Amino acid sequence: MTSPAADDAYLRLRDLIYSGHLMPNERLVEADLAQRLEVSRAIVRTALVRLGQDGVVILTPHRGARVRVVTDAEAVEILQARAVLEALTASEAAKRATAKEIAGIRRILAGMSRRLDEGDLLGYSEGNAALHAAIIQAARHETAARLITGLRAQLVRFQFRTILVPGRAPHSLAEHTAIVSAIAARDPAAAEKAMREHLGHVSDALSHTNRRFPGETHG
Structure with a gap:
């Protein structure tokens, strides 16, 4: 079960992607997102994992996360x-x-x-x-x-x-x-x-x- 802060970060990050503020194939840097959302990197990491499960973000080991591109x-x-x-x-x-x-x-x-x-x-x-x-x-x-x-x-x-x-x-x-x-x-x-x-x-x-x-x- 996630915390309210993690849930909020997930929703806010999802909205940034849905609204086009984070563009397809854009690299998602944990430190930058943590500063933007004013949360910890651990919370950002949790949000990115959830977005990866949603199919909105692509998570690549050792390379980080990117907004998924739709063909x-x-x-x-x-x-x-x-x-x-x-x-x-x-x-x-x-x-x-x-x-x-x-x-x-x-x-x-x-x-x-x-x-x-x-x-x-x-x-x-x-x-x-x-x-x-x-x-x-x-x-x-x-x-x-x-x-x-x-x-x-x-x-x-x-x-x-x-x-x-x-x-x-x-x-x-x-x-x-x-x-x-x-x-x-x-x-x-x-x-x-x-x-x-x-x-x-x-x-x-x-x-x-x-x-x-x-x-x-x-x-």
């Missing part, structure tokens, strides 16, 4: 797995979302539309992440939320790539609109189908970028 092919597989889980959350959100939550989801979608009109693809992508997060929260399915968080974190370096595919952005907005409309209509089957189709198209778009840039190094 392009694995990224497509992760999106396929996310499609199943997020389809479930969309269905559950259609059943469980409050009127206030639905209004909030609609506001996020409206903001995404404005960003697209302005040509702000970075802002649109940030709205995209916020919309998915709001749907997951409205679903109140803790297990799915936890699994999705882990999967999404592994795609940090891919998060802006698909929206840059020519012609992808308008299709993305239409797909999100269909998801939100189904949730607002309290139609779980339609919400599930719309989310599955959306992430299927994201997966296709990512595969397209892989073909355009074979062997490309990211992160």
Whole structure:
């Protein structure tokens, strides 16, 4: 059983990786992390072991730890797995979302539309992440939320790539609109189908970028 300090360090270090502050293949130096997190090196070591068990960090004897790199092919597989889980959350959100939550989801979608009109693809992508997060929260399915968080974190370096595919952005907005409309209509089957189709198209778009840039190094 780990201590509260070790648990806190694990969560904070995981968040640094999930948010992209620690990049794929970046070397994780215990002394530097201990200073950054204001904990002992022993606590950092414990956190790194746990992250290694999670598959987020690679631990190599005598060489230390690095943030694990997700390959392009694995990224497509992760999106396929996310499609199943997020389809479930969309269905559950259609059943469980409050009127206030639905209004909030609609506001996020409206903001995404404005960003697209302005040509702000970075802002649109940030709205995209916020919309998915709001749907997951409205679903109140803790297990799915936890699994999705882990999967999404592994795609940090891919998060802006698909929206840059020519012609992808308008299709993305239409797909999100269909998801939100189904949730607002309290139609779980339609919400599930719309989310599955959306992430299927994201997966296709990512595969397209892989073909355009074979062997490309990211992160």
